[in-house]
Amino acid sequence: MDFSLTEHQDDFKSSALEFARSKLNDAVQERDKNNEFSRSGWEACADFGLQGVLVPEKYGGLGLDALYYAAIMEGIGQGCKDNGLVFSVNAHILTCILPLLLHGSDELKENYLPGLVSGELIAxxxxxxxxxxxxxxxxxxxxxxxxxxxxxxxxxxxxxxxxxxxxxxxxxxxxxxxxxxxxxxxxxxxxxxxxxxxxxxxxxxxxxxxxxxxxxxxxxxxxxxxxxxxxxxGLLFSSSMEWERGLILAHCVGIMDRLLSDCRNYARTRKISGQPISSHQSISHKLAEMKVRVETSRLLLYKAAWCKTMKKPATLETSLAKLSISESYIENCREAMQIYGGYGYMVEYELERELRDALASSLYSGTSEIQRNIISSLLL
Ligand SMILES: Cc1cc2nc3c(=O)[nH]c(=O)nc-3n(C[C@H](O)[C@H](O)[C@H](O)COP(=O)(O)OP(=O)(O)OC[C@H]3O[C@@H](n4cnc5c(N)ncnc54)[C@H](O)[C@@H]3O)c2cc1C
CATH class of the missing domain: 2.40.110.10 (Butyryl-CoA Dehydrogenase, subunit A, domain 2)
Structure with missing residues (x-):
């Protein structure tokens, strides 16, 4: 069993992180306030190749598999603070491009996939x-x-x-x-x-x-x-949902990693009564729990992505990933806010936006209750 990404997958992940950090973070706070979608961010993602990761080269895509998708999206989440943009791109790919690619006629694929990959069309x-x-x-x-x-x-x-x-x-x-x-x-x-x-x-x-x-x-x-x-x-929707549940939270693993790193730095440098707050076990244990959630989320994400890549049945694995990552992501955002104290509640520190963005993850693509129904139905 090998838990590492290949060098090629790792290169994609690193370049996704660099791309996201340098190109997608303009005025996020302002756009969040104004409900503003970034068309230029969308086009930058397409130029990077994001919309076409899973699409064959003959339609203009990169022709990569679910493991690459997970790695690239993890890098995007680590670097990008515009969670709404990434959510829109994910919806476009997982709920529109994929059903078309997997079930559409040749004519439909030829007519629409190139535009959906190039950034010209939004789905x-x-x-x-x-x-x-x-x-x-x-x-x-x-x-x-x-x-x-x-x-x-x-x-x-x-x-x-x-x-x-x-x-x-x-x-x-x-x-x-x-x-x-x-x-x-x-x-x-x-x-x-x-x-x-x-x-x-x-x-x-x-x-x-x-x-x-x-x-x-x-x-x-x-x-x-x-x-x-x-x-x-019905069949098409359930096949599309399996992809969606398995991969839609890949970027959230990257976000959780970034938040943990920020919290670690904050806990070491924020001094109260002359001591860094990290010297309190109540704070250092929060960091430990956050780390456990990052690592379990990552394992479940890559297990689900591996199943999809190997064309194995993945109902259980994708539901486990969806349920566990969403709840871990929300919990880590809450804990990050607690570590930052009052500052975490202030808009300037961007944690309140992370938490607002995170809360939706237990609702879209099948609520947590529905994931528990799926998992328990496979156990009983
Ligand atoms: C940010 C966001 C983006 C979305 N994007 C899209 C989109 O692009 N396209 C689209 O079609 N939809 C989209 N949705 C809708 C989403 O798929 C639904 O909100 C979700 O399926 C739940 O449906 P509902 O909101 O009607 O809740 P309901 O089904 O009314 O559920 C209400 C509550 O009851 C619980 N519940 C319901 N049935 C059961 C059951 N059988 N067992 C246990 N508990 C149950 C639910 O878990 C929930 O807690 C989006 C939602 C959000 C929040």
Missing amino acids: ANAMTEPDSGSDVYALRTSAVKGNDHYLLNGSKTFVTNGPVADVIVVYAATNKGGGFFGLSCFLVEKNSPGLFIGEKIEKMGLRTSPMSELGFNNCKVPASNLIGEEGAG
């Missing part, structure tokens, strides 16, 4: 609805087939990238009441007649990642924009 994913969240397969948006098109009707909410998206992966029922096997998946262009993009939804954290509702009123989508077979939407 969003629309599954959640006002009346279906964790019970995803109970969605109500319908798709009725015409001669050469489908007509979509319904509404979606919490659509990450919705306000800036050029294309949207939409799940809808082609067989109402058919549940899992009644769903289909479509690639919908933003200018499709009958598609309405709602106002930006304001969030507590990840504020530089834009979000909106979507409405479909007899929205006409060419039949050729069906991703996979009609009725395969």
